[in-house]
Amino acid sequence: MLLSVSDLFKSYRGAEGAIPVINGVSFGVSKAETLALTGESGSGKSTLLHLIGGLDLPDSGVISVDGIDIAQLDDKGRANWRRTVTGVVFQQFNLIPSLDVADNIALQARMAGRQDRDWTAFLSERLGLRDHLRKYPESLSGGQQQRVAIARALAVRPKLVLADEPTGNLDEATADTVMTLMLDLVRETGAALVMVTHSERLAALMERRIHLRAGRLG
């Protein structure tokens, strides 16, 4: 088992006290497995993904990746873990606007000390970005920007790819293209993929799916 989540709880403080968002969630993901996290808006999908990615901390429970409980790591340890183990694809792309496409793709791999020019060239080629490497994100379409984000996430050769509504900002045709490319590349790298989506159509492309309802597995 690559990822093991057990008895996870998370709540946020609001004006009316603590608001529970994740209520005792447990599941696992094997190596190279693809998993869709589905649910209604506000069901806790994104929060769960952020917890798995070490972007936020749970109130209680265990998130273990390759035997390491990331909730027990300090800020520096979690940062190192995010840098080297995961690749994240956000709905809003989150590219660095002042870096060109090539630098954006290489950024995480360089930070992790794993830059492999052949691999990034391969990713650029496969994702159709070769002619756009010297362009800045603002001059790309939404679909192109998301492909840059996917390339950046995979350039580090992560064990676990986390994607939060990666096609939420794209039209259906572009979304399908991007999704297919991402799935193909994830499979080629042997990474596991956990993807948040509320699209039944996209969830069906994954090997397994779990559904969240009010912070519980439904």
Place this chain on the structure above:
Amino acid sequence: MIRAVLGALWSHWRHNRLQLFTLVAGLALATALWSGVQAINSEARSSYAAAARTLGEGQYDQILRADGRPIAVDTYVQLRRAGWKVSPVIDGRVDGIRVIGVEPLTAPRSLGGVELDAFQAVGDSPPIFGQKAALDALGRGGVVRPDLAPDAVVTDISVAADLLAQTDPSRLLVLPDQRADLPEIDSIDNGLTRRVAQSGSDLSRLTDSFHMNLTAFGFLAFAVGLFIVHGAIGLAFEQRRPMVRTLRALGVPLRHLIVLMAAELLLIAVAAGAVGVVLGYFIAASLLPDVAATLRGLYGADVGNSLNLSPVWWVSGMAVSMGGTMVAAAGALWQISRMPLMAAGRRALAVQGRVRRRIEAICALCLLSLAAGLGVWGQGLIAGFGLLAALLIGGALALPPMIDLATKVGQKSAGSALSEWFWADTRQQLPSLSLALMALLLAMAANVGVSTMVSSFRLTFQGFLDQRLAAEGYVYADTEEQAKALQPWLSSRTDAVLPIQKVDIAVRGLPTEVYGPIDHETYRSNWTFLTATPTVWDDLHGGGGVVINEQLSRRSGLALGDVVPVGGRDFVVVGIYGDYGNPIGQAMIDAGDFAVLFPEAVPLRFGIRVADSALPDIFADLQSEFGLPVANMVNQAGIKSFSMGVFDRTFVVTAALNILTLAVAGFAILMSLLTLAGLRVPQLAPVWALGMTRRTLGRLELGRAVLLAVLTALFAVPLGLALAWALLSVVNVEAFGWKLPMFLFPQDYLRLIAQAVIAAMIAAAWPAWKLQRTAPADLLKVFANER
């Protein structure tokens, strides 16, 4: 990892070069103004220090005659025979150059940087040492010594005696290792007085007020510059928030990120600081001649006209630049350190903004209340500076809520939909422009404050000169004999002669000049008092009264009606007068009382009352009959015009600093508007789409800048006046013991408002022009859906 992160961070500046330019230019300007003023101050102070070294002040006690005349050679010989280790110095001016003659055999080993052995090294005639300019002016040749005081030369006493036509020593230096059983100097000559070595020179104390004001101005200019830096950093960090989040999400630890962002800013600060120090050098070099002329004219302080670059100055300039950057960036870095990894919603940010503005308004209220409290109850110089700081920071923080209020009123009273939108849009812009407006406020307040202070000083000084130089002419005798011969001659040729006689004694333990004026209408009709009995002159001349200056009153706690012993007799204080710029106490008693108490004092100076037209003939006759040099005869109109000329040089300095500070504030507005220009498009595109032309939008942008400048100016004038009041009535009194009356100069303030409006218009012109030329395609992008 560090290289990759630094590369990503730096890419922001590469991509936003205007922002980088704003940051570097703001920092460079702030550093330039600060280090320029500091360079002038340090140059002047090093000149004073050199002068003090050259003249022996500060190092050795000195023996002088109380009446200011030279010490007879016989008296010097008697002192030496009695065992006093003293060394004679002849001191005077030739063609504006101070000539100091020392006696190498008895003088301390080193005086003014000239080793005594050097006096014997050159040929038959002892050499003259000095800076090249001084030696050239003297026209006698000599040995160049750059470390000597400007406009001064040091030479052997025999050469000085020859140059100055004076054989008696002007003063005697008292060497440190004296015997314990020496006779008192009074027993050898009771006209002698001993002045103890001082830790600072007289000049540095006299000019402290001037330098303090310059420093205050430099600091304000620096603060204005820091607003630009703060604005640029704030905007850059705001724009980089998503990048920071992404970098953190990609695995950069927060601490690394903060350290790298701080290091990046420090690198920029070093580069901008270097530019600023070089700019500061040019500012200082261009202002120094006027500052030197002011100091020479006001205080007789010789300051070199050329600027020396010291490593300390470079280092301090860089330190100020780096320190300023860190101060300006502290808030932004702190916010980054507290920023949650996942983005907060728009609503949360809006709430945060509202809370911040509320906190700022509360802080402004607290600081202005503190300033008011310190103004009423504060005591001491620290309270004075606290008042200045509270006033300025409180005023700056109060500006956005005040403008917000004004625009709210404008919006409510708007007659049309367009004007309602204009007011509402102006309010919306306020948070983004508030830093630049605060910079403008501080610049204008500093302008109003400093120009009010300087103009008040000028007006007061003018009145003071009218009072002190009431006689049409002044004549100075060189010797007592000459004075005795002059007085009856002058009486026969003029309407009245006013002998000016003075002794230096201690009153209540404080060094005081005591004068004995005769009873004459000149004093009665011209002299003004801060406070006095209704019959002050009658009380002075017939009733055992004394009038004292403000300095003596404040330092010794003397008030009207108090009894004070002068020269061994009790007098009642019947008047207190302003005596601007005088560092020591002064008192006046009746001429008859003066003659009884100080019979040895002989008046060497005379004021003469005569028709102005008769003065040239009288001066010509004095020259031919008594051989009086031209320098000993002064036309009061000449002195006044010279003194006012000195002030006009001072104005050149303050006017230049005024314009520079205003220019910095204008630059702050320009940069804010330029950086906002891109963000404005999404706000203006809907209005354009609803039917407004781009030209109208551009004009409204210009109008908005003018409106904000006027609102800021209206707030800046009272703040500046409060600043002037604090400087004149609190800080000056605490620091120097005298209070300057404050005058208002409405025309100056109107001109300043006009200048600020013009600066704002110039700053807004380019962004407005850019907006007018925004392509419709760019405006349409706002409505494009990328999905």
